[in-house]
Amino acid sequence: MKDIKRRSVLNKVIPWIIPIIILIAWQVLTTTGIVAANIFPTPEKVIAGTITLIKNGQLTNNILISTKRAVIGFIIGGGIGFVLGLVNGVSRRSEIALDSTIQMVRNIPHLALMPLVIIWFGIGEEAKLFLISFGVFFPIYLNTLHGIRTIDSGLVEMGKIYGLKRRALFWNIILPGALPSILVGVRQSLGIMWLTLIVAEQLAADSGIGYMAMNAREFMQMDVIVLSIIIYAVLGKISDSAAKILELKLLRWHPNYQNN
Template sequence: MDNRRRRQGLRAAVPWIVPVLIIVFWHISTTTGVVAGNILPPPLEVVRSFIHLLENGELARNVGISTQRAVLGFLIGGSIGFLLGLINGVWFKAEHLLDTTIQMIRNIPHLALIPIVILWFGIGEQTKLLLVSLGVFFPIYLNTFHGIRSLDPKLVEMGRVYGYKGVPLYFHVILPGALPSILVGIRQSLGIMWLTLIVAETVAADSGIGYMAMNAREFMRMDIIVLSILLYALLGKLSDSLAKWLEKSWLRWHPNFTRKG
């Protein structure tokens, strides 16, 4: 039992070796003067800024606003992408009607739409939600569509042999078979979600982590700017960990997602 716990602890610690080494190198390079403080502040200075912003409530407010924007945009864009991917995947007539238009829109960089979106909606919440929704829509749509179309037809036939038809066939055969691909789309879209939000909040926002960083830039507060970057990285890591947890939980039946040892 002790050996097993040691192996589990070592396995959990290994992914953090490189980040810890980066922080150590960061601390040494800034405290010895190799890197000037006005270019990159020492880690302890960033920690002090973190504690200060946490105590006055500004940090919690901005992180909460950014998280709310990210989650709402993901739910809107992801839901639409999943439904269209499902419809086009199972209905060839729908694909023939809609897929060409979707692919044309997909090839337009959604971040390039920021100027026109600001002209339409200003810098309100609609702008951030629209941009995040567009960013997460396409990975989920494409992977849902691909997962359904790449499903082995023999599995569908076997499901019909067992009496599954209509909605039960989708829930018990088609969706489980397409789920690995759908979860890949979710994992990709979570990264795009934070990337889009970073740009949207630094260009058109009056609150959130991106706004906090841009406001700090006006006063040359490199410590707060670096803290904002680290917060985005941490939130992105938490999102990715959630996606990996969903893979382990929902794909226990799949041999490629079963961890051994």
């Protein structure tokens, strides 16, 4: 029992070791002058800048705006990718008709579309939502399609033997069997979502964390720039942790997740 508790404590402590080392190194390098203050601010200066932005409401407002953009774009692009992945996974005819076109479009770097998207939508919300949706679509589509295609055919045949009709077969065998792969696609898409948002907000926005960073660059506010980077990292970690929790809840039946 003690070993289990000790292992549980270690599992909670170990992930924090490297971030703490980075923080200590940051403090030492910036306070001793090894790294000049005009190149990288001290942690104290970043904290002071954070407090100022919280007091004037800019930080909270920009975080909420960026999070809203990310979530809406993810829902749109991820939802379309999930539906098309399911359709092409269960229908060979649909895959033949659609998959080749999707694969051709997938090879277009979505961030390279930025100039065209700005011409189409300007710097409004539509431009950012389009880019985020376009970026997150493909990992979820591919992993959904792959998950369905790699389901053990023996399980499907067994379900048919037990009298499962198409709908019951889908909900009880096909979708649960593809779920691990789908959730991998979700985690991949979450990373792409934040990456796309960073670029979109820096080039085509008048609000959000990326805009805050670009505006700070104009005035050489290094503390705000570093803070923006940290916020993106924290938001990315939170979203990935949420995806991992979702995995544990939805895949409790899976042997590989029962000991987590």
